[in-house]
Amino acid sequence: MKSNRYLLALLLTAAVTAFWFFGRPNSTNQLGNSANALTSEILALGPRPPGSVALNQVRSLLSKELVASGWVVELQEFERDTSVGKIKFANLRARFKGKDQDPWKRKIDGLLCAHVDSKLYKDKVFLGADDAASACAAIVVIAKHLANENPEQASKLELVFFDGEEAFAQSMTTLDGLYGSRHYANTWRTRDDKPKFGILLDMIGHEKLSIRIPSDSPKHLAELMFSVAKKQNVQSHFDTALGTIMDDHVPLNLIGIPTLDIIGDFTRSKWWHTPGDNSDIISPESLSISIGVTLGMLDDLLAEK
């Protein structure tokens, strides 16, 4: 009997050890899977150019997910004359409710943002899966994770989903494109309680993940990203682009909020701004890597100092 009891104890220990190694939930992988699923939900609503019904539906979907985990949302609406007529734009902002005070009166430390619109094409179906539905999904997943695991950090952040990043003409100009981020940055311009940093995510879920940050990125944020990526052993996916990049970080940097654009390499791709930018190119593993590094950076940037 005694030896049977020993055998039982041995088996139990082995089972517990096996569970610890193989069965324990890998939380970053789970976050990647969740972001992948939410990307698909966004894409199911169809192309979402500025002013479209689908874009409103996507903002509602993101809002519903955020509100369910304790975030409050607000639309920042504005109108602009564009080459396709007068367009009504709306940035979606979110802050963690917390317990203390009106979240919109709270001083915040950082911004986490992405663009929610997809580029308007009249002659093809363009879904913008990685440009930038995947980034929006990743932000919602990060927000839910922080709400549960680290509400302190959540309450120091503002999430922004920019409208109108894409130009209506084929290429971006100083007047066409970045509509939402230019408008949003202007609201901070004269304030002295600006957030200390911004992180912009764009094209961060491609199956061949190759992040190439702009060459003029804020140095301390770039160094932090590389050191976190190295710590997480995913540094092979992160590098610096040869030049600067026009994206939503530019208006924020111009008004004094140092913002890092964590952006995938689109320069030599066949999928960028084509119908090939669909769910087929999105990978949960890539999303896990991008989410893991973003969370690692937030952990450092939002720590009590």
Ligand SMILES: [Zn+2]
């Ligand atoms: Zn684009």
